Amino acid sequence: MLSTEDPLPHRPRRVVVAGASGSGKTTLARRIGIALKLPVTEMDALHHGPAWTPRQEFMADVETFSSADAWVSEWQYPEARKLLADRADTMVWLDVATPVTMMRVVRRTVTRRLRDEELWNGNKEAPLHTVFTDPEHILRWAWRTRHLLRELVPPLEGTHPHLAVVRLRRRSDADRFIACLDAGVA
Structure with missing residues (x-):
């Protein structure tokens, strides 16, 4: 596993x-896309259909963008993770x-x-009081899944030796990583 001090084996x-939810993965994916001049695909936009139902085309869309020569995306949704890890460098x-x-x-x-913000395909955040009644409310889901990646990511070094894994623990690490990408060092 690499840190910001370690050079990447390739561009x-x-x-x-x-x-985890709230870690900043979508924001960092956008920053990486800008730094490397690569297209960025937001997984939530592909996954969520109207009324928060999964889109039937989700995996076909993941297959399509991830077969391209260059891209950036988040590593989420269990059904897409293996394909993305297989294709990512x-x-x-x-x-x-x-x-x-x-x-x-x-x-x-x-x-x-509070802003009544539309997210993907007409969806909006649930009323705040539903955090107490809906076991799938985003706040409860985020708490329940907060450590999942500590089980999923480390084994990738053995199962996906082509995949350079860079572990960032704080915003300053992410800023340093982006600076390296901007400078062409990484």
Whole structure:
């Protein structure tokens, strides 16, 4: 597993960003796309259909974008993870502290709800009181899954030796990583 001090074995062309909800993976994926001049695909936009139902075309869409020569996306949704790991050459793992991710998820969820912000395909955050009644509410889901990637990412070094895995633990690590990409060092 690499850190920001370690040089990458190649210039990234197919990048997945892994992280718990609230870790900043979508934001970092966009930053990586800008730094490397690569197209970015947001997985939530592909996955969520109207009324939060999974889109039937989801895996076909993942298959299509991930077969391209260059791309950046998040590493999420169990049905897509293997395909993305198989095709990516670089994984950036945001292994951010739980208090940080949970604070971000709460802030993001409350802000989106108060602004009545439309997310993907007409979907909006659920009313805030449903955190108490809906076991799948984003805040409860984020808490329940916060450590999942600590089980999923480390084994990739053995099962996917082609995949350079860079572990970032804080925002300053991500900033340093982007600076290296901008400078053409990584």
